[in-house]
Amino acid sequence: MITVAECKKPQSKLRSEKFLTPKKLYLPLSQHTGKPSSCCVKVGDFIEESQVIANQDGYISSYLHAPASGKVIAINAWNNPVLGRSEAIILEPQGVSKKYLPREGIENLTKEKLIEIIAASGIVGMGGAAFPTQVKLKSPKPIDTLIINGCECEPYLTTDHRLMVENLKEIFLGIEIICRIIKPKVVIFAVEENKSDAIKQINLLIHTKKFSLLAARTAVLPSYYPQGGEKQLIYSTTRRKVPGGKLPLDLGCLVHNVATCFAIYEAVYYSKPLIERLVSFCGEALTAPKNIWVKIGTSLKELFDQKIIEFRTEPEKIISGGPMMGTSLDSLDYPILKSTGGFLFLTKGPKELTEGSCLRCARCVDACPMELLPLEYYKRAKKGEYQDLSTFNINDCIECGCCAFSCPAKIPLVHYIKAGKRYAPKNK
Ligand code: SF4
Numbered sequence: 001m002i003t004v005a006e007c008k009k010p011q012s013k014l015r016s017e018k019f020l021t022p023k024k025l026y027l028p029l030s031q032h033t034g035k036p037s038s039c040c041v042k043v044g045d046f047i048e049e050s051q052v053i054a055n056q057d058g059y060i061s062s063y064l065h066a067p068a069s070g071k072v073i074a075i076n077a078w079n080n081p082v083l084g085r086s087e088a089i090i091l092e093p094q095g096v097s098k099k100y101l102p103r104e105g106i107e108n109l110t111k112e113k114l115i116e117i118i119a120a121s122g123i124v125g126m127g128g129a130a131f132p133t134q135v136k137l138k139s140p141k142p143i144d145t146l147i148i149n150g151c152e153c154e155p156y157l158t159t160d161h162r163l164m165v166e167n168l169k170e171i172f173l174g175i176e177i178i179c180r181i182i183k184p185k186v187v188i189f190a191v192e193e194n195k196s197d198a199i200k201q202i203n204l205l206i207h208t209k210k211f212s213l214l215a216a217r218t219a220v221l222p223s224y225y226p227q228g229g230e231k232q233l234i235y236s237t238t239r240r241k242v243p244g245g246k247l248p249l250d251l252g253c254l255v256h257n258v259a260t261c262f263a264i265y266e267a268v269y270y271s272k273p274l275i276e277r278l279v280s281f282c283g284e285a286l287t288a289p290k291n292i293w294v295k296i297g298t299s300l301k302e303l304f305d306q307k308i309i310e311f312r313t314e315p316e317k318i319i320s321g322g323p324m325m326g327t328s329l330d331s332l333d334y335p336i337l338k339s340t341g342g343f344l345f346l347t348k349g350p351k352e353l354t355e356g357s358c359l360r361c362a363r364c365v366d367a368c369p370m371e372l373l374p375l376e377y378y379k380r381a382k383k384g385e386y387q388d389l390s391t392f393n394i395n396d397c398i399e400c401g402c403c404a405f406s407c408p409a410k411i412p413l414v415h416y417i418k419a420g421k422r423y424a425p426k427n428k
């Protein structure tokens with residue numbers, strides 16, 4: 001793992017704001033891992049807030065709900081910050097926001113019913129991977145360790161941090177629900193040492209014993225990147241290594257991000273589907289960084305048009321996500337997805353790199369948290385020799401960028417790795 005500049009101040013100390021009244025919502029059918037949701041509305045339909053507008057389509061898929069009441073004005077291809085472009089439902093909000101009432105009899109809900117509620121609420125992993133949550137909760141193998149991911153190791157982003165400071169009790173109630181489903185022997189709340197205010201509160205809640213969490217403890221981890229990666233987190237907290245091709249559940253572990261726990265709480269306690277989330281807006285090109293609750297589908301452009309966020313100066317680079325793993329955007333015409341943790345508006349993009357020759361210094365190898373051989377991928381991908389890349393386990397690469405960050409020859413290693421993954425034979 002590597003040390004990167006955090007750039008998390010002042011936004012880590014600012015109270016989050018709300019913007020829940022967009023003029024239009026752009027809702028891609030594909031905002032999770034797996035098969036896109038299948039649209040179940042048509043142009044002209046009037047939709048109620050939280051109504052299902054696209055169904056889960058297959059085992060690894062998710063439901064999509066209307067973040068506001070309103071009229072479907074189009075269903076067509078639209079910008080998607082992860083996929084470039086994909087089919088989307090475009091909604092024009094009308095009317096007032098729905099009130100969500102507490103659900104009764106939560107203590108009597110069975111494990112199966114809880115999973116059903118979570119699936120029906122369209123919850124996906126909100127740390128970035130967007131894997132449908134109900135699938136992770138239906139583990140075919142016993143889970144002894146539940147790890148709650150509060151690390152948020154990408155520079156600039158502070159939504160998980162603010163959520164832990166402002167909504168920790170709700171996160172704990174979400175964790176209790178997960179525990180009722182998977183019955184772990186131990187719960188580990190993992191958080192980086194740069195979030196001292198959150199750590200204090202987590203320790204306090206664990207020690208009050210108000211929550212029925214078995215053997216819960218806090219793991220305070222060094223602020224390294226990518227500390228929040230699933231496999232890195234499992235190793236840092238349990239010393240268990242997830243081998244290539246295996247899943248955390250093969251080692252009895254399950255990892256859930258804090259924002260996902262919060263969404264589970266809202267779904268179970270208030271029957272509220274995943275229709276809004278906290279998003280970080282940061283970078284030197286803004287007048288001020290902010291963390292804002294926004295409805296899923298709100299476009300970046302509208303936030304600027306309505307002066308919710310403002311430019312101090314023209315950005316040179318717009319990134320969806322963090323600077324290490326995020327994707328560059330070519331305009332503001334992109335919506336917020338269930339998995340969007342933040343947007344960066346940078347005055348200086350990364351310097352134009354002049355790619356030098358490999359010095360065989362092995363810094364990229366030392367930096368790789370997955371113990372891979374990035375220079376081998378580069379050498380072969382550059383020559384178009386993709387045949388034996390799989391034998392070097394290229395598909396275990398999590399595209400974290402630590403290798404490129406450490407390379408003194410400024411070789412864009414992740415670019416070569418992505419090409420290598422695309423063309424490498426899938427069978428090892
Ligand atoms: S090879 Fe992949 S996992 Fe290893 S440092 Fe590079 S991007 Fe990260």
Ligand code: SF4
Nearest residue numbers: 358359361362364407
């Ligand atoms: S860090 Fe860069 S220069 Fe050094 S071995 Fe890796 S690819 Fe080559």
